[in-house]
Amino acid sequence: MLLKTSDAAIAINVTENVIQSWIKKDGLPAEMISGELMINRTDLLEWATERGLKVDPEIFKVNDDENIHMPTLMEAIESGGIHFGVKGNDKETVLRNVVECLNLPDKLDPEFILQVLLTREAMGTTAIGDGIAIPHVRNPIMLRIPKPKIALCFLETPIDFEAFDAKPVNILFTLTSPTVKVHLHLLSRLAFALREKRLRSVLQNQDSKETIMAVFKEIDSSPGRPK
Structure with missing residues (x-):
């Protein structure tokens, strides 16, 4: 690593x-x-x-689980869901509600996942600018789940995440994955996608789920995407 x-x-x-x-x-x-x-x-x-x-x-590229399926962004977001109007007036409340959006298996303690996210934020912001954050990107959330998920959450109230550009955050991408390899695969794809102006536009406008997914589908099939 x-x-x-x-x-x-x-x-x-x-x-x-x-x-x-x-x-x-x-x-x-x-x-x-x-x-x-x-x-x-x-x-x-x-x-x-x-x-x-x-x-x-x-x-x-890492060598663990070479035969595992590498999902597209669209597949991961379809699994994690797009969630509008996520409530909260502070970072802890917002992240607590984001954890609920993850729809974790019953055997996983949501309070533990929340504390993991809060601990990560205490180490330094996960905001990447333009009102977007990717909670817990430095240390992957590795869970025993059947397939990886990216939960895309739009906040009802923008929250100060101490972002590099000083803009409050209102869009969160939260990744959960069964392996490091899949996490890094999705993270590199997401970083690539977020450089696209058309994606930033539909995110900032909080367009419909169908419109957002259509843009992710286009990006997934674009020639310059990470493999």
Whole structure:
């Protein structure tokens, strides 16, 4: 899950000096391991997505469960659902209601999932700008579920998530997955999709479920999407 700064530079198509400058001056998360700076792949994608930078999806390929089905965004969102008017006037209440939208199996404790999300937010915002957040992107929510889900939630009241662009959040994507590989696959696809102006437009307008799903279907079939 960790990259050398040289590999991160290749993934974003910049020099290694630029990566090291981002670590020192711009908050790119990194940790020192055996005397060498290392970057978590998911941290890199989150940080780059906040700033509109393209990341090569090849760095998110992992070898676990090679035979598992890699879902499209449309499949994952169909499973997780699109939810309008999610209530809450603060982050905890909103996330509690988002957990309810996940429609988790009875054996999973929703309070535990809520605390996982709140702990992650306490470490740093999951907002990526333009009123959008992806709760718990740095450490995947791995659950024993039959198939991965992305719950797309539109908030009734925009909430301050301490976003990079200072805009309050009113759109949340919450990923739950049975494996790391599927999580990274969906996260890289979602980061790619959110660079598309037509998707941002239908999200900001809170268009119908049918319209939103149609845009995801188009993006899923576009030539430049991550595989």
